[in-house]
Amino acid sequence: MEEHAPLQEATPEKVGTHTSSAQLEMRDMLLNIGPAHPAMHGIVRIVAQLDGEQIEKAEVEIGYLHRGFEKMSEQVDYNGVMPYTDRLNYVSPLINNMGYCMSVEKLIGISVPVRCHYVRVILSEISRITDHLTCVGATAMELGAFTVFLYMIKAREYLWELVEKVTGARLTVSFCRVGGVKADLPEGFAGLCKEAFAETRKVLVESDGLLTRNRIFVDRMNGTGVISAADAIGYGITGPFLRGSGEAYDVRKDCPYAVYDRIDFDVPVGTRGDNMDRYLVRMEEMEQSMRIVEIALADMPPGALQLDPDTGREIPAAEMVDLAKVGDIGAISGGCAVAGPTLEGSGRAQRPSIAADEKRVFLPPKEDVYGNIEGLMSQFKLVMHGHGVRPPAGEVYFPVEGANGELGFYVVSDGTGNPYRVRCRPPCFAIMSALHELLQGESMADMTPTFGSVNMIGGELDR
């Protein structure tokens, strides 16, 4: 075997001869990220002016998912807006449903029963957990922690199964109605919740172990994407993003709505306003949301499910409809049929417990529609164009705490059956408008965790 000659090393003199002759041209590079890019959850475009790896200036361009939510809302009646609200923040649609419904209820001047408030609170807290799981999971995945993403999506799946049990759908739930909700919680929901939360807690412990003291994760989250509380307020930022900067503003605590003032929970607050603090705030908020659901389930006033079972046998609504379709109305002509108030029965026979006692607002139960003339007329009037829910002329703004911050609906009515104007204040719009400042001066690689912690949801950003 012959001996290999040692590799020639480039000496400083040699390098010098190559570069000193020609002057290197120095200029900034313009890098276009998105609109369709794996790290740009949804579609958004960032044009970054780079000096080496450092972002000198960034410009954020949105609007790629604009579907005209506000224009379309003016074309349909008040309940018809509900499916559109699902598609705002599609990771936590129940919070949008609730926010829109409560603003219309404020406009009309009615309040829903306490049990309905509890149902809404429970579901919106479950939605908040799914939203935070998605945000933290996706951010972790983009930083290389794919396992955490899979674990968190698994937990989200358990929670979406809960949502499916109540609403019949996973994402586009359209669950709330002006004046109530579509259905009561199903039987045994507390038990299902307990099981799902046990799984979620397990996932949170595992993820916490994989991330919070993980050198790679911590190094990339610590000290990146810093924003002070004063700057965040100037940009109108709310929610976990603002709380990460140390400002403890939470709509649920500071402007309590529904039954949040009866429930004891903590608002986690960060100190440094960086990505790590926002991650920690979100992790703690998931635990607090589970706490809220548990308290709410325990405190919930008894409703339909606990009423006297002797009032009649429970028949599934579908069965009853079929009977009527074939002309066999004998089974239902004898009086008001009693079906379970849950989704399965879709009956809501014990309506007063989950819907406002206001016939001119809330759609009648299907048993009444198919069973007696008053119910049929009521349904017909509410559904027919120009005869639906008609709030008095006026304007209201109602904020709820969305997963990303204050989600407000500004509704203007002119007294007709369609909303005159529906304006949604999307919480991540404010954060996105500050993004260029967060990115400025950071390195290119820091863009991923910073943009991840924004939790941009195209549906609510572009509407």
Place this chain on the structure above:
Amino acid sequence: MNPQDLIESVTSRFPDAVSSSHVFRADATVVVTPEGLLAVARFLKEDPELALNFLMDLSAVDYSAFGQGHARGLFASSGVAVAPSFLIPDLDPWPGPPGERFAVVYHFFSGTQRHRLRLVVPVPETRAAVESLTPLWPAANWLEREVWDMFGIRFEGHPDLKRILMYDGFEGHPLRKDYPVAKRQPLIGPQN
């Protein structure tokens, strides 16, 4: 501060700029002239008692079709405006739209005092422009761009007033009531 006190503290300070005020469903609203907007907004932000440090929302309403039913709507069948059939006790009646075609609507919130105030600025169609609040709140930057995009209301002093949700070259302002909801403006190809 309760809604009445909020209104009182603004109207007593700016008797000329405030044209009217009302409380509807516990929402305090002050109607301000376009000329007085910037001074009032600065006062709202800097006054230690009001301390309205959040500009939560900024949007606009086109009142040109108010109360005329929805004859232009996609699903309109009759187009006939129907008066509200039921009377829910109206303790604090709404005085109606502010008069001009457009109204720019600001929602302020105080992070320390936890109260909210709505500012309505009526804007005539002939001179659809108001002062920009960007120097006071950076949040106004994108929100004003959206109002320009959707309603065609200009904001004087805005650093970069351009469309935000619609694309460059889009014609018209879609949230105006006279923009047909079914109108299409294909960006790529005639069959789009």
